[in-house]
Structure formats: C-alpha cells, structure tokens
Amino acid sequence: MIPGEIRQFFSSQFGKSLVVKGKPGTGKTTFVFGILHELCPGGNCIYISPRIDKSSSYGKFPWIEGDFNNNEDFLRMLASRIKAIWESSDSKPMIVVDSIDSLSIATTRSVHWEENKFELERLLMDFSRKVNADLVMITEKTDIDSLDYLVDGVVSVEISEMAGSDIRKIHLLKLRGVGMSQSRYLFTLHNGTFTSFEPFRVSFPEHTLIPSPVTDPAHSKISTGSPDFDEILGGGYQKGSFNLFEITSGVGDSFYSILLPTFINHLNMGRAMLSIPTEGTSVETEKRMISPFTNEANFPRQFKGFEIRDQKGRMPAYVEAFSGNLYKDMEIFYQSKHEMMRQLGSPLLDYIGLDSMEYSYGWENIGAVIGQIASVTKTTENIVVAVAKHGQKITDSVAHMATTHWKFENVDKTLVMYGIVPKTGMYVAQMDFSSGYPQVRLVPIK
CATH class of the missing domain: 3.40.50.300 (P-loop containing nucleotide triphosphate hydrolases)
Structure with missing residues (x-):
C-alpha cells in the first residue's frame, strides 16, 4: 500500500512528473512497483530499465528494452508504445524510468552520460506533457539538483537505524496540488512488496463479537x-x-x-x-x-x-x-x-x-x-x-x-x-x- 498522498497526486486528469530518490538498496524500485500495481491495473504503464533483466518478476508490465543508440531512437520507440496505449485505452499512461542515470548511460554509451542526463530529463518532461502521461524517474542522486524544481513531485526513500535495527521511511518532499496530512511514512519491504503504514488508530466496531479463544500452543x-x-x-x-x-x-x-x-x-x-x-x-x-x-x-x-x-x-x-x-x-x-x-x-x-x-x-x-x-x-x-x-x-x-x-x-x-x-x-x-x-x-x- 502506497501513501494516500501519492494516489491523490496521480489522480489528476493531467500528467504528473515525480522523481524518486534514494541510495542503492533503500527500496526505490519496489516502491515504484507499488505505484504500478495500484495505479496501472489496466496495463496502461510502461517500465523502462536498462539495468534489470526483463525476465525478472518486474517484467510483467509493458517494457522497453534498454538497447538504444541515442535519445532520439529511444523517444521514437517510447512514442510508439504510448500511441498504442492511447489507442487501446482511455486511461492516462504512466512512464517509469528506472533509473534516469542508467538510461542516460544506455543512450550515450560514453563517459559524457552526465551531460546527456540533463538533456534526456528535459526531453522526457516535454514528451510526457505533450502526450498527457505520468512520468516517474528514479535516481540514486540524493542531493538537490535542477530537476527537483522542474518536476511536480519529489520523494526520498531512506534507511536509518533504530535500536540496532534498520528502519525504512519515505519522505514526501514535494507533491504539487496535494494537501499532505504528514510528510513521512514508515514502510516495509516484507514479502517483497512495498507497504507503508497509516497513523495508528483504534476504532471499535459497532457490533462486537466474542472471539473463539486461542489455545495454548504448549503446556509451558x-x-x-x-x-x-x-x-x-x-x-x-x-x-x-x-x-x-x-x-x-x-x-x-x-x-x-x-x-x-x-x-x-x-x-x-x-x-x-x-x-x-x-x-x-x-x-x-x-x-x-x-x-x-x-x-x-x-x-x-x-x-x-x-x-x-x-x-x-x-x-x-x-x-x-x-x-x-x-x-x-x-x-x-x-x-x-x-x-x-x-x-x-x-x-x-x-x-x-x-x-x-x-x-x-x-x-x-x-x-x-x-x-x-x-x-x-x-x-x-x-x-x-x-x-x-x-x-x-x-x-x-x-x-x-x-x-x-x-x-x-x-x-x-x-x-x-x-x-x-x-x-x-x-x-x-x-x-x-x-x-x-x-x-x-x-x-x-x-
């Protein structure tokens, strides 16, 4: 279950852009697939990842292989997929790039991939607006850069330590058009899925039942x-x-x-x-x-x-x-x-x-x-x-x-x-x- 603010963010009839930040292993990809599972049940999403094998469990969503010569070749292939979605569905498409850093390397194949990354980000932003698609870009760069100011939303996924154990949090840093009841949520990757937790509440039922007792599992x-x-x-x-x-x-x-x-x-x-x-x-x-x-x-x-x-x-x-x-x-x-x-x-x-x-x-x-x-x-x-x-x-x-x-x-x-x-x-x-x-x-x- 993803935070309610994220669902509200993408509920707009117009395409929204979101950057997901976090160090390796923090749960960025699992979070994004939580979004896809909840918001793309009709298959109106496209997952792009040059670094993950399509045969993995992530391959259940429409996929674009990460074998491109340049940005233009990639965008032509993406445009073809988006056209097919709009022709078969009235649902707003969603484009997920995991990650923008690895995609930039795949489309340049040179040491100048960081220079290309800025151009690729601009092209993707313009493209998603023109086709009215949601855009989610994952990055392992955790510092603030120019992209944070251009996109509609920024979230950060983090791991910290508490009492000798790892604890995971997602920070909602910016979500335009969304009133946030809270900006941080605890989450788990238990059973391989992203689950965030709502505030603890107790609401007694109107009609109560007496439960069958749980018997002692052992004499001791x-x-x-x-x-x-x-x-x-x-x-x-x-x-x-x-x-x-x-x-x-x-x-x-x-x-x-x-x-x-x-x-x-x-x-x-x-x-x-x-x-x-x-x-x-x-x-x-x-x-x-x-x-x-x-x-x-x-x-x-x-x-x-x-x-x-x-x-x-x-x-x-x-x-x-x-x-x-x-x-x-x-x-x-x-x-x-x-x-x-x-x-x-x-x-x-x-x-x-x-x-x-x-x-x-x-x-x-x-x-x-x-x-x-x-x-x-x-x-x-x-x-x-x-x-x-x-x-x-x-x-x-x-x-x-x-x-x-x-x-x-x-x-x-x-x-x-x-x-x-x-x-x-x-x-x-x-x-x-x-x-x-x-x-x-x-x-x-x-």
Whole structure:
C-alpha cells in the first residue's frame, strides 16, 4: 500500500512528473512497483530499465528494452508504445524510468552520460506533457539538483537505524496540488512488496463479537491471543514469567489496545485476571474495553481491578479499593489473588501499571514489592504483564527482573514494537477490528 498522498497526486486528469530518490538498496524500485500495481491495473504503464533483466518478476508490465543508440531512437520507440496505449485505452499512461542515470548511460554509451542526463530529463518532461502521461524517474542522486524544481513531485526513500535495527521511511518532499496530512511514512519491504503504514488508530466496531479463544500452543506456554505475537515468542508467554512493556514518549495509551487480545483471550479461556491500571486509566475503562468481547456474566468472577478510592462508596463486584498504604494494599491484592486462584486455578494473569504504583507509593518503596511479585511469579504457572512509562525511575531496576522486555515507540505516528529481551527486529503494530473483535497484526520492518 502506497501513501494516500501519492494516489491523490496521480489522480489528476493531467500528467504528473515525480522523481524518486534514494541510495542503492533503500527500496526505490519496489516502491515504484507499488505505484504500478495500484495505479496501472489496466496495463496502461510502461517500465523502462536498462539495468534489470526483463525476465525478472518486474517484467510483467509493458517494457522497453534498454538497447538504444541515442535519445532520439529511444523517444521514437517510447512514442510508439504510448500511441498504442492511447489507442487501446482511455486511461492516462504512466512512464517509469528506472533509473534516469542508467538510461542516460544506455543512450550515450560514453563517459559524457552526465551531460546527456540533463538533456534526456528535459526531453522526457516535454514528451510526457505533450502526450498527457505520468512520468516517474528514479535516481540514486540524493542531493538537490535542477530537476527537483522542474518536476511536480519529489520523494526520498531512506534507511536509518533504530535500536540496532534498520528502519525504512519515505519522505514526501514535494507533491504539487496535494494537501499532505504528514510528510513521512514508515514502510516495509516484507514479502517483497512495498507497504507503508497509516497513523495508528483504534476504532471499535459497532457490533462486537466474542472471539473463539486461542489455545495454548504448549503446556509451558500461555497464548498472547495474537498468533503473530505468539510466533515471535515461540508459542506465547512462558508460564511463570514477568513480562515488561516499556512505553516511550509519544505513544500515549495506544499500547493498551495491543494488549487487549491477551486480556480477552485469557478471560475467554476461563482464567482469572487481576489489574492495577496505569495512570489515566480506571478499572471501569478497562471493563468497557474488555468485557464486550468476553462473557459479561462471568466478568465479575474472573476479573478484579484495584485502585485507590473511598471504601465507603458502593463498588462493583469487579473493583477492589486500595487505601494508599502500600503494605495494606499489597495484602488486599494477595488476598484477592489467592481467592481467585482457589476458585479458578492457574494460570492467573497480573496486569500492573508501574506508573500508577510509582505515583501512589513512591519509586523508592515499590522496588522490593515488584521484585517479590516477579520472584514469586517465577515459581508458579502465572504470568505478569507490567507496563512502565517514559521517564519512570523504577524502569531500570525492574528491567533486570523481566523474563521478556518489550518497547513501544511512536515513529511518524506509527506504533512500533521490538524486543529488548529477547532481542528482535522492528514490528509495526496494527489493530484490526474487521472480524468484530480486536486482533493485533505485527508486521516486520524489512
């Protein structure tokens, strides 16, 4: 999927010209073929590449061989192909040159190809305007030159490094006539195709369904509720594990949606869940997000949420009040845990917002408590999912206790997740509600 701004750019009834820049291996050709697949379904495009074998997978589009004596011979051959397209179709043609540098070498066959390149660019621009065709020119020259000012659009494809992994971005530098909602998009070449990612959004369906539970793949594992995440973890969470999710600045509360399938699946397996919500999230909010996808009649029996509140007020059965005294509250927590384990057995899931605990009790006080939770959990079949937010002092001391440690980042409005323990590559996290319940897709950035 190419960015929506690119589709809008080429939707004009008049031909547009676009330059695609980037160093070798950044994904320029794959991006251009993403354009061709989406915008040229009727075969109204022409692909020109002196450097790629026509018998390759790129050869499915109408092709002009790169064997020309000069610019004039090339343009005559191109004009013949464009004439045939207009005679057989009402669709605007698209001409792709991959790359303008190699085409200039092919049409001059001399060391003066750079001088010829300027002339060839001018001829192609004039030609595409006269025949009302879109023109896409790929170049490996990344600096600004005169062509950038002549064409209607310029995009740059880049690779950078983040947390020891490659991350790919496309920069929309100029697109005349297009209002750009954003100028940079994260993308992947996973499965050999160009896929850019829209900003992370969560939109709950009007009609919800209760999903069939994802069973544990092995006796020693507990499914995350997401087949993609289960595969990354080698089958799911290890029984007796403490799993830390670190939320960096800019992510906000969107991370919670990614954990939803775990909570829903756990409850739909008939198991118990305890929750100390993160700051800004109440137990009632968690119920509104989780219960539509579970058996609501069983929810109060399986779920218990804890928060500091006036114990004199009337509370739902699924809420337990904390007092604000750490040791008293931990006693309440463990009493509830033991009672739920007595009724429902193991494995039980603890969800702990470390930011709310640090805010309520002080980071210097909760280290030993969290350490005890982690160490006790590792002697059981239960699991802990703990969330630490940007800037928390407790994060470093908790990280060394973690069985797994994951990090969420906001990269150009896209939610990215990667493993610190175990070390993994980058994944774009996407929410899918098309089936009536939340599913998490984790797409590798390659």
